[in-house]
Amino acid sequence: MRFNCDYSEGAHPRILNKLIETNLEQTVGYGDDDYCRQAAELIKARCRAPEADVHFLVGGTQTNLAVISACLRPHQGAVTADTGHINTHETGAIEATGHKVLTVASADGKITAAQVQEVYDAHYGDDSREHTVQPKLVYISNPTEVGTIYTREELTELSRICRKNGLILYMDGARLGYAICAEGSDLDLPAFAELCDVFYIGGTKTGALFGEALVITDNALKQDFRYIIKQKGGLLAKGRLLGLQFITLFEDDLxxxxxxxxxxxxxxxxxxxxxxxxxxxxxxxxxxxxxxxxxxxxxxxxxxxxxxxxxxxxxxxxxxxxxxxxxxxxxxxxxxxxxxxxx
Amino acid sequence: MRFNCDYSEGAHPRILNKLIETNLEQTVGYGDDDYCRQAAELIKARCRAPEADVHFLVGGTQTNLAVISACLRPHQGAVTADTGHINTHETGAIEATGHKVLTVASADGKITAAQVQEVYDAHYGDDSREHTVQPKLVYISNPTEVGTIYTREELTELSRICRKNGLILYMDGARLGYAICAEGSDLDLPAFAELCDVFYIGGTKTGALFGEALVITDNALKQDFRYIIKQKGGLLAKGRLLGLQFITLFEDDLxxxxxxxxxxxxxxxxxxxxxxxxxxxxxxxxxxxxxxxxxxxxxxxxxxxxxxxxxxxxxxxxxxxxxxxxxxxxxxxxxxxxxxxxx
Amino acid sequence: MRFNCDYSEGAHPRILNKLIETNLEQTVGYGDDDYCRQAAELIKARCRAPEADVHFLVGGTQTNLAVISACLRPHQGAVTADTGHINTHETGAIEATGHKVLTVASADGKITAAQVQEVYDAHYGDDSREHTVQPKLVYISNPTEVGTIYTREELTELSRICRKNGLILYMDGARLGYAICAEGSDLDLPAFAELCDVFYIGGTKTGALFGEALVITDNALKQDFRYIIKQKGGLLAKGRLLGLQFITLFEDDLxxxxxxxxxxxxxxxxxxxxxxxxxxxxxxxxxxxxxxxxxxxxxxxxxxxxxxxxxxxxxxxxxxxxxxxxxxxxxxxxxxxxxxxxx
Amino acid sequence: MRFNCDYSEGAHPRILNKLIETNLEQTVGYGDDDYCRQAAELIKARCRAPEADVHFLVGGTQTNLAVISACLRPHQGAVTADTGHINTHETGAIEATGHKVLTVASADGKITAAQVQEVYDAHYGDDSREHTVQPKLVYISNPTEVGTIYTREELTELSRICRKNGLILYMDGARLGYAICAEGSDLDLPAFAELCDVFYIGGTKTGALFGEALVITDNALKQDFRYIIKQKGGLLAKGRLLGLQFITLFEDDLxxxxxxxxxxxxxxxxxxxxxxxxxxxxxxxxxxxxxxxxxxxxxxxxxxxxxxxxxxxxxxxxxxxxxxxxxxxxxxxxxxxxxxxxx
Incomplete structure (x- = not known):
């Protein structure tokens, strides 16, 4: 009996049923279809973020590398807890797009606002700034890689410090549902949409066959994002498969x-x-x-x-x-x- | 009624059935499961290439960029027909991994052995070689982007010229089945395994939900390929979904x-x-x-x-x-x- | 007797003298010294572009790859004549920073405004835009690689088309002096500063030991450029060597x-x-x-x-x-x- | 009075004299001239490494990024002390070529053989290897960034561990002369040539105007290195300037x-x-x-x-x-x- 991960089985039966029902329908490819549009609308409604852009990608590493390479200029890097997935389990995917991953020590998988400020101060000081990478994006995962979750107070403060310093706050939500529904959780989708600049809602580890829904709320990060997805090999030909799964997950409370x-x-x-x-x-x-x-x-x-x-x-x-x-x-x-x- | 592409519908019903049947089974992730192994064995048998390595990826652009970046050193490039998919429809995915795409003119989507020799001669001449990119891999698609197919004679000659000059021959088989089964075709999987160094058998456009089976026959190209897949965001968590689909496609003649x-x-x-x-x-x-x-x-x-x-x-x-x-x-x-x- | 290139000898004697005279002076490194500042002021004055940023780099390929990678997002490419140096003689330096080089045919080494408009139209059309690279920067060289020069009319029109379409106009001036001083030339430094967004004034091929002076007039391109120079290995430790040479070249009419x-x-x-x-x-x-x-x-x-x-x-x-x-x-x-x- | 760095002044007078003497001679460009050849021979003789390849580059960051990108496949990274120059002062130059920099803690700027073995064991273990970057090259600097030097015993052991595990040992010798001539030093050029796979002898910080002499002793790393130098913008047009300086530094004991x-x-x-x-x-x-x-x-x-x-x-x-x-x-x-x- 496998308790080693949350992707040991296929998909929730309702998701499979949705795929079966729609199987012979013809739609346009690459996520430009009505199912993807409908799924995006559902997610925006759930996030109370009508202006957000929603994109669907197949997996988490793909999403992380697409987002980070889309957001940064060549000399900028991403700050993460040393336990962060992008630092430890993605085979240098971020570096392969040209960007340094800057780490801060973390025992519980979380980053504090104070740590972010410290990294900022250390890199934007007076001397020889151009000799070091410019931290520009803060990567957090929620729940973290070790199962802990951010409180509203923590995330609010992190968001505040990022905005104060012109840093982008990106949340990897590979298991986001588990954070939202955890005992004691005081955060929800609207909160994430408000406090983060970009985040994703993981499907793969929450009952989908595969798929992550990326929510971009910061207008400055929206432009041409589909180009980046395509370039990184993340634009699924039968894109509706992603839309269909997220409709099923979000049309009610599944x-x-x-x-x-x-x-x-x-x-x-x-x-x-x-x-x-x-x-x-x-x-x-x-x-x-x-x-x-x-x-x-x-x-x-x-x-x-x-x-x-x-x-x-x-x-x-x-x-x-x-x-x-x-x-x-x-x-x-x-x-x-x-x-x-x-x- | 859509005749604009071959990925307008979902999957062949037998593929969906296979997913349904196995849905609640627990397997290890990332393609290390028995279904992927079984699918790989089937494909190696069909290719009469028992020593080949077979990997499963989600889509074509992802496969192309993984293969090409895995095969080349930084100063080397890929030769393609100007109509080649990597040149025209992948948003610079190859360049994004650092490599130049070198084009040769083609009216019918194919490259000739003579063209390859010409490119080779133009770049490996005596003078100032290090000022130009070194062509190292020849990318062909079969069928081509305009529906034509290679004959055994053409592919044999192309393969000969590549091997003579130390070039890697890579075939994009997004629609490979249609080439094999075309009227007048004199090529089959064993021929591709023999004549190419690496090629893929497309599933997405031949009845799968998604998925491409990459066959590496050149030993020199095998090492650590799974690292590259992972780094490029192409290692599917529920990897068995790929194995299951290719089993269905190849366990008989589907x-x-x-x-x-x-x-x-x-x-x-x-x-x-x-x-x-x-x-x-x-x-x-x-x-x-x-x-x-x-x-x-x-x-x-x-x-x-x-x-x-x-x-x-x-x-x-x-x-x-x-x-x-x-x-x-x-x-x-x-x-x-x-x-x-x-x- | 060598007539094969314009970098067969050392430097103009006045440049050597300047280096000798100042040899034992102590200055701060990396181009933050007074000589570099003074050289930048001279060049801005010559360009009648008091708001421009001026940077000094060692060589042309370095300058080209720094500029282009600084200006583009990952999915964007540079348009050049097929004879352009970045396309033919820089070993894929631009692609190595992740960007496609898009070529237009040219018999005389020049690009016309009509060609730029055509490339623009072909890539920013309605359909499937995200499947192709977005042309964003137009690279020209003046004189071209085959010795021809742009007229004021040609460059004005090129500039107009670029600005109309939101494209960056970048001029490689490895031999810029020869264009300015050519018989029949009707362009000068102020014209380049006005019509281009960024360009460089070549020293290596005009009497310096080495060195190119990059002039950035478009405000949007100025930010953090020194980071890019440093990252690409182009920030010379004894940066004043560049400043000293350009002072000598521009303090009078040398x-x-x-x-x-x-x-x-x-x-x-x-x-x-x-x-x-x-x-x-x-x-x-x-x-x-x-x-x-x-x-x-x-x-x-x-x-x-x-x-x-x-x-x-x-x-x-x-x-x-x-x-x-x-x-x-x-x-x-x-x-x-x-x-x-x-x- | 500046004691803040060792590149505050110009060049040793004998180097300037050499440039003056040869100024009007015509030579072929890009380091293919006789002076560069002669300098390479001198250095190979000093290293007692007649089979080595010697290349001349302008600066240290350029050399580091050229070497590391030439040596690694995309999924491989460089191990360094956390104080290492590539980790702290090169604006992510290594990551910009696609490779992760893996750090080990160091109080004295040095890495021990035991640390290398530990990193190796942590990344080449049984489980999920392809989810982490493969350490493949060990970067050391000698003297280190904090002035300490390796002993023969330390370097020998480091070299042994690297070879045992198939890792490349690369030594950044920006200030190598100071290590060799330090009181108590028991290492010299032949030792470095024997124990390292590739290293460089710094000129910029030892009396040259600029320039680093790269020595490649591992045959597997030699191929096409000039392509990499060119692609990274490091091939100096008037390459002889580098040869002339290193002749002056090494023709006697300067x-x-x-x-x-x-x-x-x-x-x-x-x-x-x-x-x-x-x-x-x-x-x-x-x-x-x-x-x-x-x-x-x-x-x-x-x-x-x-x-x-x-x-x-x-x-x-x-x-x-x-x-x-x-x-x-x-x-x-x-x-x-x-x-x-x-x-």
Whole structure:
């Protein structure tokens, strides 16, 4: 039983049904069709951002590299937490478009406004400015790569500091639904649309076959974005496949239903770990949980379950990742919880 | 009724069924799953190339830019017909990876061995070689962007000249099935595997939802190719979606059945144009036909049919493209043929 | 005796003297010194462009790639004559920064306003714009690579069309002095500053050891240009060497004196060829002359003189390039003229 | 009086003389002349590396970006100390060629073999390799950016680890002479040629007007390197200027005489600081000294001397850089030493 990621299965059945229903319809290609338009309208309405531009791309790395290369001039770079996906798991995709990734240390996967100000001050000072890359865009992920989420206060302050300094705030929302629906979350789509300049709502890890919906609210970043998508190989020929999936996710509350269910399933694992007295690598409130467990227990669990090894903790423990998905069934996760408790 | 491209509909029903059947199975991500492995084995067997590496990517531009950037050093470029897709319709995707596209003139979309030799001689001469880009890879498409196909003799000679001069021969097979199944075709998958160093078998335009199968036969080009795919944003999270589609296309003859049907449908349009005495822009034998028709007639047809405008011919005629797909029905194409004959 | 290029010798003695005189002075590095400031002021005054930004770079390819990569977004390209230096002799330097070079055919090395409009119309039309590179900058060289020069009328019209369409006009002035001082020239530095958005005044080929003075008049292109120079490896540590050379060239009329002398020396060769009845590849009025001569004669001349082979003309003639420089002495060029006449 | 860098003055008088003597000679351009050949032979002899390729470039950033982009495939990166010049002071020049710079923490500017092995192990492990950049080249500078030098033992071990793991060892020798001639140095040019795969001998900061001599000893890295230099804008038209300077530096011991003198001048400053009881940021044995001094003293010295601020140490001290050059005179440095002692 796989708990190692949230893209182990296909798509939510309603998404497949939508594809089946529309299969023989003829539409124009490359996302210029009515389904994509309709999906974009739905998302803009959900974001309360009628002026936003919405684009659909196939995957997250593609989206990140398209956005960052579209936003920056050659001498500018992107600031990220050292744990940021663009820094650690995209094979230098950003650098391959010519831009440096500037890192700030982060234990919980988040960046603070103070860190951004510090980076800004260090690079826009008086001396020899042109010898260093100019930080211009701040990349955050929410939830972060380690399952934590931003509070409204944190994001507001981050947004304020970015705007004060002329920096672009870009949020990678590969798992955005899980952040919105997390216990204690005080942020939603309208908040992201207001506080970020550009962000994406992930589909791949929330029940779609694939697909990310990019929302650009800053007018200065809108121009010619489709050229960039095409150039980077991200303009899907049968673009309606993306529109159809996002219609299904957002025409009612499917996207949030999926996110809530998935978080709840992860919560059952979390609770078992807490009961058992295990600590956690991070305070995750979303569908990825990072308990620190004895290696002896982990080896036992390995016989029945797939999880992701994260890092060694001391000589007899490890932090691992358990990840649930839209398809995770309660009976399976309860079985895992029981096995944790009995371990 | 759309005859303007071959990606107007969704996927062949058998492909959708395969996705439905396997939807709840859990597999590892990024194409490391058994379905992708199985699909790769099928394709290697069809190519009689057991040593080849097979990778699956989502789309054509992505595949072209991944291959070309993987094969070249910074000072090297790709030779193409001036009509080549990488030169005209990919928004500078190749240049965006740092490489010049060197063009040779072509009326029929094909490159000859003599042209390749000429480019080679012009760039590897004695004087000041380092002031010009080094042609290193020859990009061809088959069928070409204007529907023509290479003969075995032509491709063999092209391959010979490339190997003699140390050039890589790369074939873009976005519509490869239509070339293989064209009337008069004397080339097949084993021939391409033998004569090319790397080529791809297009799925998007032959009944898949999306997907291209890249076949690398030259050992020197195999190393670390998955890194390049990932870096360029082309590694699909739910990679099995690609494997599943190519299994369906190649576990029996579906790929070729689709291609034959689609060519036949285009043949009906072609025949009508010939009967009517219309000339053609190119001698297409595949699913794209480029008749030259009076603008008056075209305006009439426009009321019922979508086609693609190609270019003005004189002041009262135009070359246009009619394109059929796996989903084109005989009754529809016969209706179009009748309307052409009565025009 | 070398007539094959205009960079065969060192620097004009006055430039060397300037370097010697100031050798032990201490200045700040990277072009932030007073000599560079003073040189920039001189050039702005000569251009009657007090608001311009002036930067000094070491060489032409470096300048071209810095300018073009600074001016364009990733999906935009540079339009050039097919004979343009960036297209033929810079080893794909522009593409290496990610941008396509779009060519228009040119027999005389020049681009017309009509050609620019045609390229613009072809790429900014209604259909599928995002599938092609967006032409955004027009690159011209003056004199061109084949010695011809723009008239005021031609450049004014080119400038008008560029501005009308939002295109940047960039002039490569590697040999600009020779254009300004050519017989019949009706353009000068103030005209270039007014009609171009950015251009450079070449030093390397006009008596300097090395160095090009870049003049940016369009405010939108000024920001952060020093970052780009530094990133591309073009910020000379002992930057004052550039300032000192351009002070020497422009504090009085040395730059123009050199250009006039060099043109006159080329004129003597031209006249001999005309007298002898030789035709020319192009109507050059500058320091490069491209006569078409019998191969028999060329072989004879080769024993005493270096010239550059340009292209075969028929089976017994060739076009060649004779090039003079600041250091060319009248007695040498008269000897060559005599040898041509007696050939 | 400037002690802030080693490129405040022009060139050593013998270099200027060489340029004057040869000024009117005509040579072929772009470094294909006899002077460059002769300089290359001298350097190969000094390195006892008769098979090496030697190229001359204008500056350090240019050399670094040319080497690194020539050596790497798109998915590969360069490992450097976090203080490395390519990471901190080249405006993302390496990333602009598409490659990630991977950093390891370093207090003294050096990288250890163990750190390289650790980076290697972290990136070439079993899991998901293609999601991270492949470290392929190790960049070191010697002396480092903070004045320290590698011992033979350290460099030998670094070289061994690189070769064991198939990594390229590249040494930035912008100030290489100062490392070779430092007190206690046990490394020389033949050692660098043997232990590194590619390195450069800096001229700009050792008495030349400009220029770096790149030595490639690894055969696999030699091919087509001039193409890369040209493409990156680094092929100087009057290339002989580089050859002439390196002939002067290496035809007898001028290069080493300059380095020894410069180190000695820095030694006088160092000694004064030691006497006064000041600590140092690093144990520099070369021409850059990084004493930690009271801000009160520094403000006083500022009235007479230019130095570089490095970093705040506590609330009342700062680390600064004093830098000597070939032109530093003993009386000036003794004056500074006296002012330090009396401060």
């Amino acid at each position: 996207y949030f239903d999926i996110a809530r269910h998935t978080n709840e399933m992860a919560g059952i694992i979390k609770e078992a770990c807490i009961k058992k007295g295990y600590r956690f690598l991070t305070e995750s409130v979303t569908n990825q949980q990072f308990p620190i467990m004895p290696d002896r227990v982990l080896n036992k669990l390995k016989e029945k379950y797939e999880y992701s090894f994260w890092q060694k903790i001391g000589h007899a423990h490890s932090a691992v990742r358990f990840c649930t998905s839209w398809a995770t069934e309660q009976k399976d996760v309860e079985q895992l919880a029981e096995d944790i408790l009995n371990s | 790929y070729f059945d689709i291609a034959r049907h689609t060519n036949e449908m285009a043949g009906i349009i072609k025949e009508a144009c010939i009967k009517k005495g219309y000339r053609f822009l190119t001698e297409s034998v595949t699913n794209q036909q480029f008749p030259i028709m009076p603008d008056r007639v075209l305006n009439k047809l426009k009321e019922k049919y979508e086609y693609s405008f190609w270019q003005k011919i004189g002041h009262a005629h135009s070359a246009v493209r009619f394109c059929t797909s796996w989903a084109t029905e005989q009754k529809d194409v016969e209706q179009l043929a009748e309307d052409i004959l009565n025009s | 730059y123009f004196d050199i250009a006039r002398h060099t043109n006159e020396m080329a004129g003597i060769i031209k006249e001999a060829c005309i007298k002898k009845g030789y035709r020319f590849l192009t109507e050059s009025v500058t320091n490069q002359q491209f006569p078409i001569m019998p191969d028999r004669v060329l072989n004879k001349l080769k024993e005493k003189y270096e010239y550059s082979f340009w292209q075969k003309i028929g089976h017994a003639h060739s076009a060649v390039r004779f090039c003079t420089s600041w250091a060319t002495e009248q007695k040498d060029v008269e000897q060559l003229a005599e040898d041509i006449l007696n050939s | 290069y080493f005489d300059i380095a020894r003198h410069t180190n000695e001048m820095a030694g006088i400053i160092k000694e004064a600081c030691i006497k006064k009881g000041y600590r140092f940021l690093t144990e520099s044995v070369t021409n850059q000294q990084f004493p930690i001094m009271p801000d009160r003293v520094l403000n006083k010295l500022k009235e007479k001397y230019e130095y570089s601020f490095w970093q705040k140490i506590g609330h009342a001290h700062s680390a600064v850089r004093f830098c000597t050059s070939w032109a530093t005179e003993q009386k000036d440095v003794e004056q500074l030493a006296e002012d330090i002692l009396n401060s």
